[in-house]
Amino acid sequence: MVGHDLVRGADLDRPARRAPPRRITVQIPEALARLRATDAGQQWLSSLARRVDDCVARWDLRIGAPFPSAFTSLTIPARLRDGTDAVLKIPYPDRESEHEALALSHWNGDGAVRLLEDEPALGAFLIERCVPGTPLSGVGQDLALDVLSSLLPRLWKPAQAPPFRTLTDEASWWASQLRETWVRAGKPFGERLVDAALDALNSLPGSQGEPVLLHQDLHGDNVLQAQREPWLAIDPKPLVGEREFGLAPIVRSFEFGIGRGEVRRRLDRLTP
Numbered sequence: 223m224v225g226h227d228l229v230r231g232a233d234l235d236r237p238a239r240r241a242p243p244r245r246i247t248v249q250i251p252e253a254l255a256r257l258r259a260t261d262a263g264q265q266w267l268s269s270l271a272r273r274v275d276d277c278v279a280r281w282d283l284r285i286g287a288p289f290p291s292a293f294t295s296l297t298i299p300a301r302l303r304d305g306t307d308a309v310l311k312i313p314y315p316d317r318e319s320e321h322e323a324l325a326l327s328h329w330n331g332d333g334a335v336r337l338l339e340d341e342p343a344l345g346a347f348l349i350e351r352c353v354p355g356t357p358l359s360g361v362g363q364d365l366a367l368d369v370l371s372s373l374l375p376r377l378w379k380p381a382q383a384p385p386f387r388t389l390t391d392e393a394s395w396w397a398s399q400l401r402e403t404w405v406r407a408g409k410p411f412g413e414r415l416v417d418a419a420l421d422a423l424n425s426l427p428g429s430q431g432e433p434v435l436l437h438q439d440l441h442g443d444n445v446l447q448a449q450r451e452p453w454l455a456i457d458p459k460p461l462v463g464e465r466e467f468g469l470a471p472i473v474r475s476f477e478f479g480i481g482r483g484e485v486r487r488r489l490d491r492l493t494p
Contacts, residue, residue, distance in 0.1 A: 248274050251290045266314055270296055273312055277346050281339055307351040308338055315345060318459040321386055323347040325460035328435060333376035334455040352446035352454055359442030359477035366442050367491045369453050370472050381435035381462050389463025390427040397423040430464040441475040
C-alpha cells in the first residue's frame with residue numbers, strides 16, 4: 223500500500239453519488255488483482271460493490287474514484303455531509319489489518335490520522351484525509367528522520383494484548399513460516415541467514431522491555447503531509463511490544479536508499 227495514493231485521484235466536487243436506489247458502480251483497481259489467486263480473495267473482491275453501497279448509505283457519503291495503487295485494501299476518497307474530507311477504507315481481512323481501526327482509535331489523532339467512523343460488520347472504516355498528502359519519502363532522508371523520530375514516541379502508547387497481538391506471538395508465527403517461505407522463494411540467499419533470523423525470532427522476544435503499541439510499518443510512504451499537523455502516520459499494522467522494534471521499518475526503508483552506508487546512517491540517527 224502506497225500512502226500518498228490515499229490523497230489523490232478523485233474530484234469530489236462533481237455531482238454527488240449517494241445511497242442508491244440502484245447500485246453504485248465502483249471500478250476495482252488493478253492493483254488488487256493479485257487477490258484473485260485465492261478463494262478468499264475472490265470472495266472479498268466480489269463483496270466490494272455491496273460493501274461500498276452499504277457504506278455510502280450508512281454514512282451518507284459522496285465518493286470519488288478509488289485510489290489506484292492500494293494493494294491490500296480498497297480506498298476511496300469521500301466527503302461527509304458536513305463537507306469533511308475523508309477516506310473510505312475497506313481492507314482485505316488478514317492478521318496485519320485486523321486491528322488497524324482499533325489502533326487509530328487508540329491514538330485518537332496523536333501523530334496519526336483520526337478514525338472518523340468504524341463499522342466492523344462491513345469490514346470498513348472512515349479515516350481523516352491528509353491534504354495535500356505529500357509522502358514523507360519525497361523530502362529527503364535527513365528531514366524524514368527528524369519527522370519519524372518525533373512521531374515514534376507519540377505513537378508508543380500503553381496498550382493491552384489482547385485485543386492487540388503481541389510481538390512475542392507474531393515472532394513465533396514468523397518463525398513458523400520463515401524456512402518454508404525461503405524454500406518457496408527459491409532459496410534466494412544462504413541458509414545461514416535463515417538460521418540467524420530464526421535464532422533471533424526465538425531468543426529476543428523474552429528479553430523485551432516495556433510493551434507499548436507499535437505501528438510496525440512506519441516508513442516514508444506511510445507518513446503524509448497534512449493540515450491538522452505537518453505530518454501524520456497512516457496504515458498501521460499494530461502490535462504490542464518493546465519500543466526498539468518500532469525502529470525496524472525505518473532502518474529498512476528502501477525509499478531512503480538500500481546501500482550499507484545509508485542503512486547504517488539511519489540506524490545511527492535513530493540510536494544515539
